Amino acid sequence: MSRNRNRGFALLSCIVLLSGCEWSNQPTLAERTPQHGHQVESAAVSTATEMAKDSGPMIKRIDIINSKGIKTGTAVLSSIPEGVKMQVEVTGIAPGKHGIHIHQYGVCTGPDFKTAGEHLNPEGKKHGFNNPQGPHAGDLLNLEVGADGKGRAELVNKMVTLDKDxxxxxxxxxxxxxxxxxxxxxxxxxxxxNSGARIACGVIL
Structure with missing residues (x-):
């Protein structure tokens, strides 16, 4: 009887030892955590990247037409911390300096483009950077066109924004x-x- 008990105890001990050996082959919580944590971190980085893309600067690209309704140039408007940057390119325009302004309505009906209204001027100021009562929010530096009829300018307006509100x-x-x-x-x-007639126009919407 005593022998049987001893054999039973020995068999039970062996089973316990074998079970312990099998468990020791499984990764511990500490061993599993870094891998799981890396997956969470990757997901967080991916989310941050997507948010960065969504929060990039607003960019508007517009076509500029002449008095006959023919495309004569383009402008790329982008939001910057200082205001709005405008990259303007035109062709087929008389050589020399030309006034260029932002007008109050987004309507360009030729040939005179009067539908664009007056200069954008929410503060009710007078026209001109050299005017003590100015300038209008829509005032810009002149656009210079070369002898080949082509003009290019990068203009920054600190008085306007692309924020809709x-x-x-x-x-x-x-x-x-x-x-x-x-x-x-x-x-x-x-x-x-005194910049004369309106010869080209582009809608900003």
């Missing part, structure tokens, strides 16, 4: 427009710097 937004309800004039802006004379 602002009074000086280029994307306000109904939009705005970018208008090129036949002559040079003198940066002083109200309401448009």
């Amino acid at each position: 602002k009074a000086n937004s280029l994307l306000k309800q109904g939009g705005t427009s970018l208008v090129i004039h036949e002559a040079e802006d003198d940066y002083m004379t109200d309401p448009s710097g």
Whole structure:
């Protein structure tokens, strides 16, 4: 009887030892955690990357047409911390300096483009950078066109924004427009710097 008990105890001990050996082959919690944590970290990095893409600068690309309704250029508008950067390229325009302004309505109906309204001017100021009562929010530096009829300029306007909920937004309800004039802006004379007729226009919506 005593022998049988001893054999039973020995057999039970062996089973326990074998079970312990099998368990020791399984990864511990500490061993499993780094791998799981790495997966979570990768997912977080991926999410952050997507958020960074979504929060990039707003960019608007517009076509500029002449008085006959023919495309004569383009403008790329992008939001920057200072305001709005405008990269303008035109062709087929008379050589020289031309006034270029942001107007209050997003409608470009030729040939005179009067549908664009006056300069964007939510603060009710006078025209011109050299005007003590100015400038308009829509005032810009002149665009210079070469002898080949081509012009290119990078203009920064610190008085406007592409945020839709602002009074000086280029994307306000109904939009705005970018208008090129036949002559040079003198940066002083109200309401448009003696820059003459409107010869090209692009809708900003």
